[in-house]
Amino acid sequence: MSGLSRTGRRRHYLLCAPTHFDVRYSINPWMDPGLPTAAEVALSQWQRLHGVLTDLGHDVDLIDPLPGLPDMVFAANGAIVADGRALVASFRHAERQGESPAYLDWFRSRGYTEVRQSSALNEGEGDFLTTGDVILAGSGFRSDAEARDEVQEFFGKKVLGLTLVDPRFYHLDTAIAVLDEHEVMYLPQAFAPESLDLLTERYPDAIAATEDEACLFALNAVSDGKHVILPTAATRLAAQLRERGFEPIGADTTELLKAGGGAKCCTLELHGVQPGDAD
Numbered sequence: 001m002s003g004l005s006r007t008g009r010r011r012h013y014l015l016c017a018p019t020h021f022d023v024r025y026s027i028n029p030w031m032d033p034g035l036p037t038a039a040e041v042a043l044s045q046w047q048r049l050h051g052v053l054t055d056l057g058h059d060v061d062l063i064d065p066l067p068g069l070p071d072m073v074f075a076a077n078g079a080i081v082a083d084g085r086a087l088v089a090s091f092r093h094a095e096r097q098g099e100s101p102a103y104l105d106w107f108r109s110r111g112y113t114e115v116r117q118s119s120a121l122n123e124g125e126g127d128f129l130t131t132g133d134v135i136l137a138g139s140g141f142r143s144d145a146e147a148r149d150e151v152q153e154f155f156g157k158k159v160l161g162l163t164l165v166d167p168r169f170y171h172l173d174t175a176i177a178v179l180d181e182h183e184v185m186y187l188p189q190a191f192a193p194e195s196l197d198l199l200t201e202r203y204p205d206a207i208a209a210t211e212d213e214a215c216l217f218a219l220n221a222v223s224d225g226k227h228v229i230l231p232t233a234a235t236r237l238a239a240q241l242r243e244r245g246f247e248p249i250g251a252d253t254t255e256l257l258k259a260g261g262g263a264k265c266c267t268l269e270l271h272g273v274q275p276g277d278a279d
C-alpha cells in the first residue's frame, strides 16, 4: 500500500474550549482528583488541536463551556450528528448529565430538524463511530447495548455492536480509530472475543496498536481520510499510517489525558449536510 495517496474530505466539527477543565471526580481509571492539573496547558493543547483542524480547512463550530462541567471539553460525547439530525447524549454519570441540555439547545438553536435526547444511556460519538455505511457502537462501560436500536432507527444506518472489556479503554473512541470509510486502527485486546471476530472479518488489514500506544491515547485520533491527528509520541503508529498513505500530524493532549481524554474526545463530527450549509 506504500505510495498510496489519500484524499481527505472537508469536515465539520463541534468543539468546546477547556475553560473549566479540571479533574475533580473520578469516573474512569485515568482520573485522579489528587493530582494537580494545569489549566493553561490544557488550553494550549486544545488550541493546538483547534488550530490544526482549522488550518486543514475544516469547519469548526464551538459550544460554550459551562462552569461546573469540567469534562465538557470532551465534545465527542455530546451527541451523534448526521444530516441535520442530532441524537443528544444521556450520560451514565451524574457529573456529566448537565451537558445534555446545553447540546439540545445548541442543535435546536441552529435549526437542526430532528433533535432529541437518547432514551438509553448513550455517550455520543465517544461510543458511536460512523464509518462508511455502518455505525460502530461500543458498550461495556458507558453506553448501553440497548442504545443501538435507537441509533439504528434514528439515523437509518446499520449499527455494528462491539463490547469493550478493558476499563482503561472505556469509550469506543479510546480503543479504535476510524481512518476512512474502510480503514480503522484498534487495540485488539480492548474488545471481547466475539467483537474481535467481527472486527477482523470486516477489517482484515487493520492496523493493530500496542497497549503502550493505546495508553498514550493514540487511538483517540482524528482523521479526515488523509490527515490523522494523534500524539507525537506515537511514532510507530505514525510510521504505519505514513506507509499506508496517511499524513500523521502530532498534537499532544497529555493534560487532557488526566481526565481520560484525547484529540478525538474533544472533537464531535457533524456528519453529512448541516443546516446552514450552502445548498
Ligand code: ARG
Binding pocket: 027, 028, 031, 071, 074, 076, 077, 096, 125, 126, 127, 171, 173, 174, 259, 260, 261, 262, 264, 265, 266
Ligand atoms: N472524563 C471524561 C469521562 O470520563 C472523559 C471523556 C472522554 N471522551 C471520549 N470521547 N472518550 O467521561
